[in-house]
Amino acid sequence: MRSGRAAPRGAALALSLLVATAAATARGDVGAADNEISTLKKLSVDELMEIEVTSVTKEPERLLDAASSIEVVTSEDIARSGATSLPEALRLADNLDVAQKNAHDWAITARGFNTDLANKLLVLMDGRTIYTPLFSGVFWDRQDYLLEDIDRIEVISGPGGALWGANAVNGVINITSKSARDTQGWYVESAAGPELREDYGVRYGGQLASNVYFRVYGKYTNRDPQALESGSDASDSEHFGQGGFRLDAFAGSSDQFTLQGDLYNGTIGIATGGDSRLGGGNVLGRWSHTLTDGGTTSLQVYYDRTHLVQDVPGVIFAPAGTFVDDLDTWDIDFQHHFRWGGRNNLAWGTGYRWTHDTVGNAPALAFFPTTLDQGLFSAFVQDEISLRPDLRLTLGTKVEHNDYTGFEAEPSVRLQWNPTARQMLWAAVSRAVRTPSRIDRDLSEPAPGYLIVLLEGNPNFRSEEVLAYELGWRAEVAPGLAMSVSTFYNRYDDVRSTSISAPDPVFHLPFPFYFENNLEGDTYGAEWSANWQVLPAWRLHAGYTLLRENLWVRAGAFDYNNALNELGDPEQRWNLRSSFDLPHGIAVDADLRWVDDRPLNNAGEIVTIPSYTELDVQVAWKVTRHLELALVGRNLLHGQHLEYGISNATSIPEEIQRSIYGKASWRF
């Protein structure tokens, strides 16, 4: 969507090996927490009973119990990284391949397929899905939350379709914000530097009644343009404002009500000319109830509206114009978890989503029909069976009905074995699908009436499918040293390809190109990660991923892009992170990462983005309990470097510049 040339770039099957989680031990509150603990230990029992507690349902150690390749980024990890946006925070999850395209656009995926329009990852913000049905991807530039209020980000690599449904093909990102009860009082932040020109955030949390808490927040970000290869500014600066609220009410110990919402508005520049104006909002309500038998139910309803106005450059005979998209989403979801018969941990749920999408077509980019209403019905059931105290079998499936392809089933089988209390082996087989998005079915580039249509959606486009085999190991190898290895073999079918039409009789041109499902292939790889608490004040984290991918055109079929369009992934990545606490409230964090060559498709030929090494450093000083100052350097090793992008008629690669900024945050 961003480049008008959606088809010929597109797909990449690749894997990204992610380093998985491992975080088992070494997470948690280090630093500041040590001081708090020694203070708490001095208190008497009576005094301890007077401490007000905040229930951050963090369950960190649960990771040693999670039979999947999951990595959890905690609020502390985010704070220590100096991240100013969600994509920057996602760099902390080794099992994600995160590449910055320009000042505001990112390519993010797990286990491969990091194409221009990456579409195999499901992303949820507090239970609200944030991918766009236009191409099943995420507009990362319209999610500008106050990171201080984010509680955790769970990143699961591998299929999550059995629980999460369609599009959780290669992974799920689950972002959870803190309860309003845990964000009481004022928080003010301000950051500035040459690249991150300005970033202001304010939040206030208060109490309305004895068990009713709220917070309101606002954030404004202004980013400097990134650079072209020549060093001159690309015209892609960003201005973005977002605000919102969250209300949490607790009724007794068994009921919790949450109401939250956000509003945002921004303008971002596009390097090829023009800009993109976006706005939107959402409101979500959730009721969680604990039953007398210990089971839980939750009922969630949300409404989400997004509005996009984007300048689209001209193509051939179609002049430049403006594309408009308005999407309204209503969603209701019910879940019930309970234990049954001593051995079974059951969960089931059902939901319905209704979307109303209206586009205002540009000459060079159009979707038909211009108004489309769609319904998505879903239901899932999962049973976790304790076969023995050390052996657990999880069976589950989701069944969905969508308006494009009808019923889709996404089953999964998972086995977990804890040979000792400190290690766990797991294995899983899962099926997941990516159902068609509007681009696959409804696209017309340019719109009809401009002499020639170059690329069209295909009304017969089917779901893409993966069958994934996974094997993993997670262990506390020694006190303070936790490790995780995940391996996988994925078999893909019906992946998107681009076909050409029979040449017209006059000019012998093979247009329009159109999408089909002619690709198949496999990927395999491994994700490794380790956390080591070297000293009480020093923690190291290392991650490595390996990804091999083979994608080919089904025998007897054709793909204009030579099966390259779904590829866009480095074969290997590693990173090393060090977190050090010095006396006087000073904390030093550094993150060194290396990313392998990245092959991108350009009309059936590979363009390689060279491998690179980069370094982020944050030095933070807690001046008082209320004030913290930080100096952050991002991408310190190069004046500017390329992470993603090709050069053709509709796109210009942009290089990411070294960024240094200062930040002050104040809470009381």
Added chain:
Amino acid sequence: MAFLKAATRSRRWIRWLGMVVTFAGWAIGTSARAETAAEYQVKAVFLFNFTHFVEWPPAAFKSPDAPLVIGIFGEDPFGRTLDDVVRGEKAGLHPLVVRRIHDPAEAADCHVLFVFRSAMSNFAAVLAAVRDHAVLTVGDGDDFARRGGMIRFVTASNKIRLRINLDAVRSAGLTVSSKLLRPADIVPAGGD
């Protein structure tokens, strides 16, 4: 043009510095508020305190300087916090160690056993394993005390209270100091 840009940038830095100074001023002028702490940090410190306010029969230890084991059964809500709390600490001559266990049979080797609310489905097996052993069972599940647990953490108005099933504690051969009993709520066997 480049010169112009550098100039505007330096102005931004000055603005930022100004803000920092302002913030520092605000911070100094702010008074302290009521202390709060994370739930499981406080519960970890409670567990640590129990090792001092509960007396185990000598037979509960293999030797006078054998470790006192704090076990966590099933899901572990503490993260590293409990390890940090007991690091380098002793109860008398007994160094404190934390052990995470998944098999109820290992429960008898612990002196304090914490059962997180999500692990209650296996609680009957745990109780069977620790019967006739001097194991202080602690939990925060809703029906923990009713089902035979000894000390339950109850969160009320964001503060943690203790409910002690004194009969269960005594029948395990454990002695609880009055320093712990006084502020706690004593419940009868089978009570909650």
